[in-house]
Amino acid sequence: MTDLPDHLLAGYRNFMTGRYVAEGDRFRTLAREGQAPETMVIACCDSRAAPEVIFDSGPGELFVVRNVANLVPPYAPDGEFHSTSAALEFAVQALKVKNIVVVGHGRCGGIRAALAPASEPLSPGDFIGKWMSLLAPSASAVSGNALLTAGERQTALERISIRYSIANLRTFPCINILEGKGRLKLYGAWFDISTGELWVMNRQTGDFERPEIA
Template identity: 60%
Template sequence: MAESFPAFLLDGYRSFMAGPYVEERDRYRNLAENGQHPTTMVIACCDSRSAPETIFDCGPGQLFVMRNVANLVPPFGPDAAYHGTSSAIEFAVIHLEVEHIVVMGHGRCGGIAGALATAAGHAPEGDFIGNWLTMIKDVAGKVEANSLMTQTEQQTALERIVIRQSLGNLLTFPFVKERVDAGRLSLHGAWFDISTGELWTMNGDSGDFIRPD
């Protein structure tokens, strides 16, 4: 606990204060005085290579971001002991009244690779990741069992299928479904390819992923 704070973070902070903060000083003060009012929540993976604020070029106060391993949304379950993701969804929808929720997955996701490895009988070590990934064990098993697909194809397929599953789980939250049915909230899926920078968005009717114009 006595070790020095990472130097590169302090250097980054100094650069932030000398540049972006100076340019956005009024916005930060306004956010501090009047609170946040983002219109969009993004549920993304905690992978360091796929930061929503960077990908969508958003500044402070524009996105309410929840990140977890493999961008998973659990089904509605208020009796669960701990639900960081569910509490963030509740806060965004009920208190911030966001108009959009985007579930964004990405290529080469380690969590998805772990789910496929578990389905093949090689569960990742640790006390928490494996249990977290049980939410997608059934669909991971079906994808892993498809011998007509290469490992890369299985990976990409499961990354996108999990996005659709998370969107479906969002609708198990009564306060989400109520607002969706009333036209006050819309749900979206997106997939980001780290290697090429391509963004694919999900068609809400077909579930297919397409490149936007």
């Protein structure tokens, strides 16, 4: 018996008889020459919002890091364990990506948790609660606005989290320097799972706008 769920093995068989047949040369080139993606994507680990699917990307095109609510913590060289910061360091310093895109999405469970900090934690460690406390000031401001509906508060904080992460990206010295020299660009986007709409953050105003699609 092979120790993987049946649906994963079935998916792998489809991959080997389908996509790998079509893109085998690409995979072999990547294995031989290494990866050189121009774009890093920081996205939520929600299974419904996979960046490679949203952007229809092939192997080797995107360097992706995913965490709860697509958050970038502030730069903190304190000797602790920082998985997102480690991925950023590798993408910027080793791979020398030209773009970093923070992608949020609708109906995010992490954002919902941030808007309800008093709810019962999922575990004694309350890892999600601690992680989402990064957004506590913004969550408090949004949740206190009685003129917004629950859905509007959710969407507002989802988009604020993208701006928050982009602001924190600029606390990393290497990113701040490279952006200042025009060698690295930072972007934000928000994906609506139910409609498939992508809203892109205007880098001048911070507003989220629908791009024109031919």
